[in-house]
Amino acid sequence: EAQVTQNPRYLITVTGKKLTVTCSQNMNHEYMSWYRQDPGLGLRQIYYSMNVEVTDKGDVPEGYKVSRKEKRNFPLILESPSPNQTSLYFCASRPPSGGTLSGKNIQYFGAGTRLSVL
Amino acid sequence: LAKTTQPISMDSYEGQEVNITCSHNNIATNDYITWYQQFPSQGPRFIIQGYKTKVTNEVASLFIPADRKSSTLSLPRVSLSDTAVYYCLVGGPYSGGGADGLTFGKGTHLIIQP
Numbered sequence: 352e353a354q355v356t357q358n359p360r361y362l363i364t365v366t367g368k369k370l371t372v373t374c375s376q377n378m379n380h381e382y383m384s385w386y387r388q389d390p391g392l393g394l395r396q397i398y399y400s401m402n403v404e405v406t407d408k409g410d411v412p413e414g415y416k417v418s419r420k421e422k423r424n425f426p427l428i429l430e431s432p433s434p435n436q437t438s439l440y441f442c443a444s445r446p447p448s449g450g451t452l453s454g455k456n457i458q459y460f461g462a463g464t465r466l467s468v469l
Numbered sequence: 470l471a472k473t474t475q476p477i478s479m480d481s482y483e484g485q486e487v488n489i490t491c492s493h494n495n496i497a498t499n500d501y502i503t504w505y506q507q508f509p510s511q512g513p514r515f516i517i518q519g520y521k522t523k524v525t526n527e528v529a530s531l532f533i534p535a536d537r538k539s540s541t542l543s544l545p546r547v548s549l550s551d552t553a554v555y556y557c558l559v560g561g562p563y564s565g566g567g568a569d570g571l572t573f574g575k576g577t578h579l580i581i582q583p
Contacts, residue, residue, distance in 0.1 A: 355512075386573070394513070394556075394573035410572075441512045457503065460512025 353378045357442050357461035364432055365469050372427045372464050374442030380459075382445045383425040384409065385417065387438040388463075394441070400425055432468040440464045473557045478578040487544045489577050491557030494538045502533060502540045505556045507576070513556060517542070544579075552581045 355376045364370055376383065384399035386409075396409030400419040414436055416428040425444075429436060443458040474492040481487045493502070501520055505513040517524055519531040519540070530543040544551055556576040 391575070393575035396572075439510065443512070457515045457518060458505075458513070460514070463510060463512055465510070 355459050355461040357464050361465050363467045367431050370429050374425045376444040380444035384443050385427045386441045434468050437468045475557050475577045480580050487547050489542045492539045493559045496537050500559050503558045504542050507554045547581050554578050
């Protein structure tokens with residue numbers, strides 16, 4: 352089954368304790384991205400990756416790192432989490448852009464990771 | 470990048486047809502219109518995508534007028550389980566920019582009542 356898998360689904364941590372949220376997709380998609388969702392603010396993109404070893408900042412990258420060493424994995428790293436990073440996080444992937452004008456921007460999302468930083 | 474405007478919230482009743490309109494006045498020639506559905510604490514899920522005129526699938530219909538400056542998502546005979554947030558996105562396969570040209574915004578919170 353085609354899917355995007357995030358782990359863990361729930362995480363409670365303390366300020367300053369480094370953590371990693373993993374994301375894996377089995378659709379051989381080149382493009383992957385991370386979003387955070389907060390009440391009243393909608394979905395905001397943190398980082399995205401167009402391919403292996405190619406990453407770029409989204410709208411709210413401060414306090415986050417990512418890496419893309421393999422096509423299927425795109426972990427989100429919080430080196431020193433702070434309470435303002437308490438949020439619901441989503442990983443997504445999609446086929447590459449380009450080519451004919453059809454269905455190229457359909458993103459597939461993971462189930463989400465609810466993070467609380469105390 | 471094409472900016473979209475959609476209502477913050479809508480209410481309807483079971484069995485009714487619901488139409489959610491999205492405005493995108495500066496849509497570009499190569500841009501597609503894509504709608505997603507999100508249930509609480511779940512990731513958004515693709516519903517439908519179109520370029521012009523009408524597109525229909527098993528879930529919804531998408532109406533796009535000739536000028537493409539707006540689009541309407543139509544959900545036939547809604548049920549309680551259609552209560553969700555619906556996002557309208559506009560972008561093309563060549564969209565670029567810091568956020569890859571695909572901004573979700575706040576969406577429309579649709580509430581279906583019995």
